[in-house]
Structure formats: C-alpha cells, structure tokens
Amino acid sequence: MSGFDPRRQNESKQGENPHFLPSLDASLPPLPERTRKSSPREIEVRFFVPDRLVEELASRHEYVSIEQHYFSDKTIKDLIKRFGVAKVVSDHDSFNTARIRRTKFSKDNTIYELEFKGPKEMAGGAPISRSEFGIAITKELFAELRPKATEGSLKKRRYLINGKIEDAKAWKSASGHLDLLRRAGPSMERVKPSFATIDIELSSERLLPALRAGKHSFKFLDQCVEIGRLDSSVRTAIANSTIALEGIEGRQEKALEELRDEAKRVRKLQEKLRGR
Secondary structure, X not given: OXXXXXXXXXXXXXXXXXXXEOOOOOOOOOOOHHHOEOOOEEEEEEEEEOHHHHHHHHHOOOEEEEEEEEOOHXXXXXXXXXXXXXXXXXXXXXXXXXEEEEEEEEOOEEEEEEEEEOOOEEEOOEEEEEEEXXXXXXXXXXXXXXXXXXXXXXXXXXXXXXXXXXXXXXXXXXXXXXXXXXXXXXXXXXXXXXXXXXXXXXXXXXXXXXXXXXXXXXXXXXXXXXXXXXXXXXXXXXOHHHHHHHOOXXXXXXXXXXHHHHXXXXXXXXXXXXXX
16 A cells, blocks of 8 residues: 555645645735736646556555536636635636546545646647646535536546656656546546546656656556647547546547557557567
C-alpha cells in the first residue's frame, strides 16, 4: 500500500497553492489591480494506461473516490461573480471550465471543492499547462450547486503513485494520479469496460524532456501512451469534461480503440528493444 494519508494530501494542496482558499468572502471590496495575482499553473502530462497494467498498479496503492460535476459557460461567469474570484485572480477571464468535486478519503474524511480552470496551453508539442483556481466549499454548498452543474458528471477512483524525475544532477519529487473511470455522463451510467489514465504532475515544464526520456521512477510509463501527443480528436474525445457530458459513446469508443492499438504497438517496440 502507498500509505495514502488524506490529511497530508489536504495540507499539501492548500499549502503549495496559496490561492486554494479555505473560504472566500464575496462581500470584500475589490482589490487594486496591482495586488491581484495570476492563478497558479497546473502542469501535468496525461497517459493512457493499458488495461493489463491497471489491475497491477491499483492492487499496490490505496484509492480515494471522486465525484465531479461540470458547469456551463454562463454559470461559470455567475460563479466567478458570486465568489468574488475577480477580486483575487487577475486572469479570471481565461477560465473556461468549472466543476464541483467531492473527494472521499475515508468514511469520516470527505472534502468538497469548487475549481476553475483555463484552456490548456502547448509545451513540448503537447497541451500540458493551464491555470487553475480552487475554493474549498462546504457539503451544504456542494449540494446547493449540484443542480446547477448541467454539463455532465463522472465518478472515478484515484490512486496516488509517488515518484521522482531527474532534474540535472538532482531528483525532484513528482506525483502520479491514476484515475480509473467508473461512471460518466448526465445519467452517470457505468463505464463498461472501465479504463484508466494517469496524470504525472510536474513542478516545472523543464522536467518534461526527462519524463519523456525515461529519467524517472515511473517505470511502467514506457508501456503507456502519452495522450497529449496524439491527434486532437482523441484528446478531446476522452477529456474528462467531454466524457462527463457525453459518457462513453461512439467517438469515445473509437478513441479508446486507437489508444489500445497504440499501447500494443508501444509494447511490441519495447519488447523488440529489449531483445525479447
């Protein structure tokens, strides 16, 4: 087991991101423009995990249960205004995605969040970076906002896999979020067969070449497929927000078939390189 400590996870998220607020008083007067900060950057590389690897990885790590619901463009603007986001984030106009999330770590430890995200930007030939801003909310506020989240929903299990990436002559800690999709779509239908992706979070874009070159401790990645480097139609089809809205339909099934075929090709190439 990974020793997944939910208390440490909570402290890390709020401690590393000063804009992840435990509360936000929307009645505060507007702050001067010069005092507002750009939202933190989320830098992560997403991989498709072959089905045969999922069971092995999941069996070695604990998981948390995540449920999230997405908002329309109009509601996003309303939420930005309601929670006074413009008063503390200078680039709030770039946010084009918003969701509420419930993360259940254990029977007695559940957290609720409202999160805003901007569009993904290119780095190293793939969209891996975007702005994000989170607000911790109450269970009651989650329930109030839930009916307004009309752009789809999903449920997944998340397994935390810690690792390291080489940075010059040092090693930087990194975390991987292995997400096993369970239900998706407006009616939250069960995903059959389920599939998994893993997001490797980077502290800096300069770590990307080392990640791609295999200079890290996530050894299983050499059998996975980096989704961001594939055709945009594949990326879009299996994006969380798309699956939340559409479920697993024709274009998702086609994208997953392409990913599974690519994973087989990668495996054969790895076996050839190893002289098998």
